[in-house]
Amino acid sequence: MIVPSMCAGHPQPMNQAISNEPTANESPSSEPPSNEPISSESISNEPVVRLEQVRFAYGEREILRGVDFAVHRGQLVAIMGGSGSGKTTLLRLIGGQLHANAGKVTVAGQDLGALSTSALYALRRRMGMLFQFGALFTDMSVFDNVAFPLREHTDLPFELIRDLVLMKLHAVGLRGAAALMPSELSGGMARRVALARAVALDPLLVLYDEPFAGLDPISLGVTGQLIRQLNDALGAASIMVTHDVRVSLELVDYVYFVSDGVIVARGTPEEIRASDDPFVHQFVHAEAHGPVPFHYPAPPLASLLDEVAA
């Protein structure tokens, strides 16, 4: 039986480690939680996620063409790239929703391609995933949404589930919204509830699919801080697919750039900012001209004019 910890193996309770709200033992003027990236010593050598020469195609259309990367415990990694570059496919391969045509995807030392459905489900109990728009269950309250994985996978008594759920909601600043329905939440609040649900079982690996899409600047900043703080509090490995360069470079430990099915650049945020690679430069500085074309392939305008004239 999985019993989620109160503090995910950390010296302080998670609600204190990651809350933005002052607690009973904390004065309102106390220091905010640290946003420093975790030290390299705390990062284990054994990767939680490893991709080796992974290839994937939807039918004839090749999406990934030999991708290698590794994510260690304690790391928050961003995968960036243009639309249709294969980022979300990569996330689905790591979550076991898709299977690689070639190469190997390993999560927590287990080869996903060789797992049975029950073994994959057992592994997924150690994963959390935040979907682009939260994917909250619309027929359940906020409380029931966060309690869902606990009720499904544990035999904990009601009182303990209630305490755990309220603690997770407190961590994302929404303890007071426990009774609300998803339709009563703003986009940013829904994303935070989904985040609380994703970490309900204190996962080893958390996957984020476009966590900042459609958020206002305040919600975006709060969600970004929460992702960083939750990752540090849980000591988990986190992988975030995102387009938001500015916020991501402030939060993450490492960045992979994907283009046309391969990883074209990688590095720490400092290395990325200093990079003179044309692709990275175009992406970080949001330039229209560069290796990533703005226009979808089309015949030249001149040829269309010739056709009209003819």
Added chain:
Amino acid sequence: MNALLELLRKIGAMTIDGVWRLGFIARFFCVVLRYSGQSFRRLPLTIREIYFSGVLSLLIILVSGLFVGMVLGLQGYDILQRFGSIDALGIMVALSLLRELGPVVAGLLFASRAGSAVTAEIGLMKTTEQLQAMDMMAVNPIARVVAPRFWGGVISMPLLAALFSAMGILGGWLIGVVAIGVDDGAFWSQMRASVDFRYDVLNGIIKSFVFGMAVSLIAVFEGYDCQPTAEGVSRAITRTVVSSALVILALDFVLTSFMFRGL
């Protein structure tokens, strides 16, 4: 010639597509049965679906049953009086409802009310990635979402058909006995003497059970298989209602030909 070839090609493509789809539905049905254990182990999940599919369909079923019975009372009286057999009004109303109209009309109404709602709910869950989220939380959506809705529909349908028939008989009695003045004793005694439990009632229950299986399977399949877009969900709901109606009528013919052969 080219137009003819194109027509043949389209017919061929539609046939192959139809066979593929039938095979896919059959496979889906097997998967639903395989994961049905949870529906019964965690009974509140199925009871909740019986409430949504059955209890919330009661109003339309009861009102429709009453009106259908009243129409049967009027039409039956008009026909039977020509042969001087108005005492047989109770038999006519009861047999029409128990054998045919109860299961068939209740099935059609059930498909429109509950089947479309189930398709829309599952389709929207798919569109908003709720099914995918459940799967990522190591909770099988077939076991947690599809199977309880399927069995909720299967259990509700015979009960709704029985209530439809009961209300229809009440409607026939109101028109025949209360409004027109057919003898009350003749109405009920003829019905009791002529309606056979196994031959008439049980066969009607079997029909409604089969229709419940068919409609529920179509509803959950169309929801689960829909394109995850607003248009995709809308098309799936339409397909649920249309396919269910056609399947109910076709199955009714097949079942009637086996069950009622005047033996």
